[in-house]
Amino acid sequence: MTQVGVDRDSPARRPRPVPLRGRHGPRRRAWVGLVFVAPMLALFLAFRFLPAVGAVWLSLTDYRLSGRWKFVAFDNYARLLQDSLFHQSLVVTLTYTLIFVPLTVLLSLGTALLLQQVVWQRGFFRGVFFLPYVTSIVLAAVIWKWIYDAQDGLLNAVLGLVSIGPIDFLGSDHSVLASIAVTSAWKGFGYSMLILLAGLQAVPRSYLEAAMIDGASAWQRFRYIVLPQLRPVLFFVLVIETISAFQVFDAMYVMTGGGPVRASYSLVYFLYDSGFKFFDFGYASAIGIMLFFIVLIISLIQRRLVGRDD
């Protein structure tokens, strides 16, 4: 970038003019800053802070569609803890997370490593892997729902060539979450791949060259040099993918409607149904608060784990 107003080469030759004002320019009038921040601030107060405070308050009431409400203290939370649907949605969300996160991290790490090793057409391949990321999860879900279809699906047609199946991927409670996780991983791995690729390229070449001279194998170089260097980036990816897994909804809404028999009924799906199917707004808000704490705890754990490294 070009330097403006500062002559870097000859600070001594040319005396700088005596500054007329302080380091931050003329005495700024406070209202100027406030005016500039005002539109965004108003939007935030109305549509971020008010709903955040509202969520806490609503979760302590029995607010219904009619707008009538009374204060019920922690009744919604007590009800949640005993609600088998809440337990089911927690189990589904956890199971989904346990499948999705390793899958997507391995996929993005694998493609990042491949891209780093192979120089040939790197930009092109990077673009290809990133392609699904720019599309919507709804589109991914619509395509993959057809791919998984037991009668007309692409996957069963291919498996049929080697006399396997047909398998009802989305219709069986054993395979439904894994099938959805594959769809989400396909849609989103390009993002984590880019982050990991940047991390890989930051590993000093001299370390790797020194290890090669010492006769370290490819695996040893990865295990003892690349992986430790990559740890902070890997943690970042792990956390954002975990958080996104806990918010899964779109793919399930489109592909299975939460089924079969609530086998893919996630926490956000439960929140959505409580609010917009049963109009139990107080109860749905309590689910939202639970979601907030889960995400917060994941972030805090990450901060501790990464903080210990530095």
Place this chain on the structure above:
Amino acid sequence: MANRSAARLTLPTLLTLTAIVTVLPFVAMVLVAFAPPSSQTFPDAFYPSRWTFDNFARVLSSSDIPRWTVNSLLYSLVSVVFVLLFAAMAGYAFAKKRFPGRELMFWAFLATLMVPFQATLIPSYILISRLDWVDSYWGLIVPTLANSQAVFLLRQFIGQLPDELFEAAEIDGAPEWKIFTMIVMPLIRPALATLGIFVFLWHWNDFLWPLVIGQSANMQTLTVGLATLQTQSVPINQIMAGATITVVPSLLVFGLLQRYLTDSITMSGLKG
């Protein structure tokens, strides 16, 4: 030596195979969209000689896709304009101005990043219904303009501009609004371009908020429309034709600005 040349071939092959598997769902979507209505499955759909535009014509006439496209475009483009404008203004104030409550405000903005959107879905909806904005463009667009990521990115970018520039402009007696439009905005154009692409894609691909707010068929966006289309008994060829239509703008943005997108993710960690 033989071992090394084998490795030299293995990795590119593996890379190519992974790339083929990655684009295969898109290819299958397009093939089924162009296939004659009777052949929806592999390998029937894979004969280019029998391609037809029938499915596109039918899905366009039987569904509200044109209207949904207009809604999606409005939702995305209006949001891009106002998010960029308001975020640049706020970013400028946070980066270069002193005013009371600045630190507190900035940390409050930061804190909202920790709250998942779904956690405040219900109160946001109640607020919109109290404003009588349900099923309207106001309800769809206005709440999504409060975008903290945009404020952070632009604050960071504007913070890197030299203070001398603003001092010189003030000495020359330029009014604040002129400084903003004639100095700040042109200088942060690269950041605005990148951010604009992301805001566009976030809105174009958004689902839960338009689902909740757009209740009549007229107010649905393409993602919501596509999701409802496939719950009705619309033939798969037509659904894929509709899906192909929805993906065109994303692909255009991607094709034209791929470098921008991928570079900015590695630099700023923007996430949709």
